[in-house]
Amino acid sequence: MTGVDALSEEAISLKLNEGKSADDEGDFYLGTCPVITFYKNADPQVIIIDFGNGCEGKDGKIRSGRIIITSEKFENFTAVRNKTFDNFYVDEKKVEGTVIKTFTINPEEHIRVAGIEEDITITFPDNEGTISRKANLTRRNELKVIGIVRDNVITSWGIVELTRLNGVKVTKTIDEATPLVFKASCRRIVSGIVKVTTSDNRSWTIDYGEGECDNTAVVTNGEITRIIKLR
Numbered sequence: 001m002t003g004v005d006a007l008s009e010e011a012i013s014l015k016l017n018e019g020k021s022a023d024d025e026g027d028f029y030l031g032t033c034p035v036i037t038f039y040k041n042a043d044p045q046v047i048i049i050d051f052g053n054g055c056e057g058k059d060g061k062i063r064s065g066r067i068i069i070t071s072e073k074f075e076n077f078t079a080v081r082n083k084t085f086d087n088f089y090v091d092e093k094k095v096e097g098t099v100i101k102t103f104t105i106n107p108e109e110h111i112r113v114a115g116i117e118e119d120i121t122i123t124f125p126d127n128e129g130t131i132s133r134k135a136n137l138t139r140r141n142e143l144k145v146i147g148i149v150r151d152n153v154i155t156s157w158g159i160v161e162l163t164r165l166n167g168v169k170v171t172k173t174i175d176e177a178t179p180l181v182f183k184a185s186c187r188r189i190v191s192g193i194v195k196v197t198t199s200d201n202r203s204w205t206i207d208y209g210e211g212e213c214d215n216t217a218v219v220t221n222g223e224i225t226r227i228i229k230l231r
Contacts, residue, residue, distance in 0.1 A: 001118060001133065003029060003059060004095070008067060008083060010149070011036045011049045012074055028149060028187065031058045044070045051088075064089045077105040094123040110143040116158075128165060135160040138176070152184040156192075169199040186213035188230070 007029035014030070015038040030036075033055030039046040047069045054064040065088035071081045083099040103114035118135035137158035144151040157179040160172040173195045174180055180192035190213055194206040204221040215230045 001099075001120065001135075003057075003061065004067065004083075004090070005099070005101075005116075007057065008049065008069055011067075012047060012069065015047055016074060028184070029057045029059050031056070033057070034063075044072050045074055046070050047074065054089075061091055062089075077107065079103060092125045096121045096123070110146060112141045112143060114139045114141070118160075124165065131165055132163045133160065137174075140179075150184050154182040154184070155179045156182070171197050173197075180208065181211065183213060188213055188215065189217075190214075 010028070010030045011034075014036060033051065035050040035052070037048045037050070039048075049067040049069075051063040051065060054062050056062050066086040067088060068084045068086060069081055071079050073079065074081075079102075081101045081103075083101070085095050085097070088095050097118070097120035099120070100117045101114050103112055105112045116135065116137040116139055118133060118137075120133040121130055122133070123130045135158065137156055137160070140155040142153040142155075144153070157174040157176045159174075162170045162172070164170060174192065175195075178193040180189050180194065182189050189208045191211045192208050194208075195203070196205065197203045202221075204219055207218040207220070209217065216227055217230055219226050219228055
């Protein structure tokens with residue numbers, strides 16, 4: 001869902017800055033494959049990202065189908081954007097549901113704060129089953145230099161509830177005091193703490209560090225602490 005959100009933002013930025021190419025170095029996900037259409041005169045406005053029968057993004061994932069984003073006016077500093085999916089697949093997993101993003105922008109400081117509500121179902125291939133995801137998050141995006149994605153810093157906190165294929169419900173809680181910090185320059189979460197609990201009475205924490213662009217985190221489960229490598 002992080003990738004879906006990021007490529008959607010790239011598509012919106014592309015249509016609001018028509019001189020920019022989808023294959024610019026600043027874009028991490030889209031590439032030149034999807035067809036992006038902006039219905040600027042519609043009410044509400046609509047941006048459709050059409051991946052057709054399948055195309056590979058810059059992140060190596062194969063996507064097909066369409067992402068449909070609506071907003072009263074995409075250029076507004078304060079806006080609500082609704083994201084839905086039409087026969088949309090990521091690496092053969094079907095994504096359905098809605099994402100509602102409500103945000104405000106501080107143009108002087110190049111900061112955007114978004115409240116995000118997700119209600120998503122993901123269906124796995126070969127009758128493996130489905131998982132569901134519900135999230136209520138706040139995401140603060142420091143845009144730094146406008147139009148350059150790689151210097152962005154994204155800070156997130158809130159609650160995510162995921163029901164796995166085996167029926168176990170996993171709740172992830174990120175406190176505002178220890179938010180997750182993602183640096184676009186290295187495409188990694190570099191700090192923050194996630195608290196995890198499950199419906200079968202397990203719990204642990206994941207500590208992403210103090211801001212270094214490395215690929216490690218510390219997992220603590222009771223008195224057991226381990227350093228893990230991140231993909």
